[in-house]
Amino acid sequence: MNHGSQLLILESCNPNEPSASMARLRHAYRPLVNKILGTALCALIGTALAPMSPATAKSWPDRQIELVVPFSPGGSTDAMARLAAPRLSEILGVSVVVLNKPGAVGAIGTSYMLAQPDGYRISTAGNSNLGPILVHESGQANYTLDDIATLGMSTTNTLALVSAPGRYAGFEGFLKELKEKPAESVRMASWGPKSPSHFYIELLAQQLGAKVLHVPFEGGNNAMLGAMGNHVDVAVVTAATALPSVRSGKLEVLAVTSAERASDLPDVPSIKELGYPDAVYVSFDGFATSSKVPADRLQILRSAMAKVLQDPEYQQAIKKLGADPKFLSGEQYDAFVRENLEKLRNVAAIAGIKE
Numbered sequence: 237m238n239h240g241s242q243l244l245i246l247e248s249c250n251p252n253e254p255s256a257s258m259a260r261l262r263h264a265y266r267p268l269v270n271k272i273l274g275t276a277l278c279a280l281i282g283t284a285l286a287p288m289s290p291a292t293a294k295s296w297p298d299r300q301i302e303l304v305v306p307f308s309p310g311g312s313t314d315a316m317a318r319l320a321a322p323r324l325s326e327i328l329g330v331s332v333v334v335l336n337k338p339g340a341v342g343a344i345g346t347s348y349m350l351a352q353p354d355g356y357r358i359s360t361a362g363n364s365n366l367g368p369i370l371v372h373e374s375g376q377a378n379y380t381l382d383d384i385a386t387l388g389m390s391t392t393n394t395l396a397l398v399s400a401p402g403r404y405a406g407f408e409g410f411l412k413e414l415k416e417k418p419a420e421s422v423r424m425a426s427w428g429p430k431s432p433s434h435f436y437i438e439l440l441a442q443q444l445g446a447k448v449l450h451v452p453f454e455g456g457n458n459a460m461l462g463a464m465g466n467h468v469d470v471a472v473v474t475a476a477t478a479l480p481s482v483r484s485g486k487l488e489v490l491a492v493t494s495a496e497r498a499s500d501l502p503d504v505p506s507i508k509e510l511g512y513p514d515a516v517y518v519s520f521d522g523f524a525t526s527s528k529v530p531a532d533r534l535q536i537l538r539s540a541m542a543k544v545l546q547d548p549e550y551q552q553a554i555k556k557l558g559a560d561p562k563f564l565s566g567e568q569y570d571a572f573v574r575e576n577l578e579k580l581r582n583v584a585a586i587a588g589i590k591e
Contacts, residue, residue: 297533303333304336306338308455312559342367346377349524369381387566387569388522389564393476393519393559396498397490398463398478398488398489401485414448420447422469451468464481479558491510493518522564545561
């Protein structure tokens, strides 16, 4: 600032200064003042109109979410949940912790999730843990499908009939023994009563016109161990669960339950090509929460889950597990679940499954 400007400012501070000096001051500095005020106003308007950051904009969720797996660690459902959890956490901005609560074929874990209907508990949900609701007489489940709000479908899992290596000469050897031995003398293991593997054993027996002895285990890994040790003749587990043991030579696959051969087991015949198209069935899995969760929170969960389940990296990771990624939205998955569980309900009725 030059000396003249300093003099003008000092003069303007004198209350006895003539008004002409004030006029000259206002005229000289008007462009600068207007520029400063304009810049400040634009900044203020920009701040008001700018979208809030995610941390500022969202009010829910604001604390940890539990992702309940109603089975023991190590199975295909547990692996799916552990792939989804960190991705869901990143989208929602809160930690998502996987919590295993096995027992009663998924009923214990599912009941635990439903007991807190605020959206902070979600769970895996497929025909594995929804099976108990098909048989109300058992008393295992205190919930129905109407208590569950599906968040999205993640995978389908081809089932596999596995046995100890050399136990049978393929599926035909198994079928031959089934016909020659007395009823209920061939032992077939599932990963639990009223699980998809249990229902499939009954479906296959109905299609083959045979009677088998169902031997339930707690989880697919234990069912496979039963087959490895010849404590049972055949175990029905997901192909994804069986794959590591098959590759290491500990198990042999007699057939897969899909219409086509599994890409990871190209030398194994499908049940359809073996001549039993009505015995085709695949397990499926996804995620759900309580239907009592407030609508706005449910929409947030469904939107976030859709992003996770359609993420190419997530789907590629699912394929590495031996499962097939299959996305359905929350609403679509609800219709799919109801349709497929009806098929299993009919199988249960014919087999007389009650307990």
